[in-house]
Amino acid sequence: MTHGSALSNYVLPTYTSAQQTGCPVSSWEVSSSNNGQNNAITAMASLSAVTDSGANKVVFPTNNALHQLYTFFTKITADGGSNAYFGAYNLYVGCFTGSVEYADNAAFDVDLPLWVGDPTANVYTMPLPTSTRSWCSIQSNAIVNNDATGTTWTGAAKLVACASQPCNVWSLVDTINVETIYFKIKTTWTNSMTHLSQVATITITCNNNYALSTSGVVPNAYQVYTHGDASVGYDLPTY
Amino acid sequence: MGCPITTREVSASDNGENNAITAVSALQAPTLVSSTWKVKPSNNALHYKYTFYVKVTALGGSNKYFGPYELDIGCTTTSVVYTDAASGFVTNVPVYVGDSVVNKYTFAQPTSSRAWCVIVSNVIVNNDATGTAWSGSSQVASTQGCAS
Numbered sequence: 001m002t003h004g005s006a007l008s009n010y011v012l013p014t015y016t017s018a019q020q021t022g023c024p025v026s027s028w029e030v031s032s033s034n035n036g037q038n039n040a041i042t043a044m045a046s047l048s049a050v051t052d053s054g055a056n057k058v059v060f061p062t063n064n065a066l067h068q069l070y071t072f073f074t075k076i077t078a079d080g081g082s083n084a085y086f087g088a089y090n091l092y093v094g095c096f097t098g099s100v101e102y103a104d105n106a107a108f109d110v111d112l113p114l115w116v117g118d119p120t121a122n123v124y125t126m127p128l129p130t131s132t133r134s135w136c137s138i139q140s141n142a143i144v145n146n147d148a149t150g151t152t153w154t155g156a157a158k159l160v161a162c163a164s165q166p167c168n169v170w171s172l173v174d175t176i177n178v179e180t181i182y183f184k185i186k187t188t189w190t191n192s193m194t195h196l197s198q199v200a201t202i203t204i205t206c207n208n209n210y211a212l213s214t215s216g217v218v219p220n221a222y223q224v225y226t227h228g229d230a231s232v233g234y235d236l237p238t239y
Numbered sequence: 240m241g242c243p244i245t246t247r248e249v250s251a252s253d254n255g256e257n258n259a260i261t262a263v264s265a266l267q268a269p270t271l272v273s274s275t276w277k278v279k280p281s282n283n284a285l286h287y288k289y290t291f292y293v294k295v296t297a298l299g300g301s302n303k304y305f306g307p308y309e310l311d312i313g314c315t316t317t318s319v320v321y322t323d324a325a326s327g328f329v330t331n332v333p334v335y336v337g338d339s340v341v342n343k344y345t346f347a348q349p350t351s352s353r354a355w356c357v358i359v360s361n362v363i364v365n366n367d368a369t370g371t372a373w374s375g376s377s378q379v380a381s382t383q384g385c386a387s
Contacts (some may be wrong), residue, residue: 115299116241116242116299117241117242175241176240176241177240177241178241178242178298204241205299206241206242206297206298206299206300206301207242207299207300207301208299208300208301208302209301210242210297210299210301211301211303212244212295212297212301212302212303214305221306221307221308221309222308222309222311223308223309223310223311224310224311224312224318224353225310225311225312226312226313226353226354226355227283227284227285227286227312227313227314227355228283228284228313229283230279230283231272232277232279232283232312233267233270233272233277233278233279233280233310234277234278234279234289234291234308234310235275235276235277236247236269236275236276236277236278236293236308237305239244239247239295239305
């Protein structure tokens with residue numbers, strides 16, 4: 001269930017007594033453990049008492065801003081004192097390990113080929129990863145090292161840091177050199193949960209359509225030398 | 240920086256971008272000598288003028304022909320100019336009948352615009368446009384009087 005909402009609660013099943021008509025269920029208590037029939041409950045301050053919500057009996061967190069798993073039992077007592085523990089019940093509130101799973105977008109771009117000299121602006125776009133819980137939202141995306149845990153990027157600056165988060169489009173610092181940039185993207189979600197993407201690469205190679213020219217001092221196109229000297233030859237310009 | 244020049248090839252003609260060169264057996268492939276790329280003749284003993292192009296290719300395949308370039312080796316009609324001696328060239332020797340005949344005419348050596356183009360011989364020839372072999376009086380002969 002989402003966090004931060006008073007509507008987040010656990011709807012209990014309907015409990016009945018074998019003699020429900022004459023000796024109906026009359027008490028619903030929350031316990032952190034199953035203490036066995038006729039034994040008192042272990043109180044849970046983090047959960048409310050069983051409360052009526054329309055036709056249902058519900059339990060909700062006393063602080064609904066927490067991202068947390070609540071595991072509890074109910075002790076149900078009928079008129080006359082018959083009682084039993086039920087559970088365990090798990091109430092997941094918010095975003096935390098166990099309540100949500102993240103995955104790379106199916107369109108995640110694992111290899112972006114570029115040419116040396118290509119424009120650098122907004123070259124890599126990451127389709128946003130997905131979450132199994134709609135209330136777990138992306139807070140930021142960061143380029144990180146290509147290692148198992150996605151440590152903070154330690155190489156030379158290759159991709160320009162985003163101006164504002166959450167962002168999913170990056171520019172390159174330059175496309176001057178032939179190189180392959182390996183990186184991962186660490187996405188931080190609600191409650192500081194993180195998802196590490198698969199490895200992405202940006203491969204920069206040379207195209208075959210660059211203009212070639214001479215540079216520097218261009219030697220005379222006509223050069224004259226003596227014969228019989230193995231050291232002489234035509235001095236080519238610098239290309 | 241990222242896509243440097245990787246190959247330089249000598250071609251007899253400019254065959255156009257992306258087209259193969261026309262090999263020139265009389266010239267070697269360019270070699271790097273003291274940070275300068277040179278094209279040397281295969282036989283440096285020849286007096287010859289070579290005209291060629293260079294196909295330059297960069298990493299990735301970009302390429303272009305440059306030239307034509309002209310390499311004049313030795314003494315060729317296009318590489319050297321010869322001139323009569325600036326002073327001392329004798330155009331007229333007055334001789335009296337009965338004078339001694341020995342060493343009557345001294346030829347001031349002509350000059351060359353290339354130091355490596357040296358005089359091998361001098362011969363007397365006809366006074367015509369092309370200097371045909373001497374065919375006149377035996378008073379002078381083509382090599383008469385020369386030391387060698």
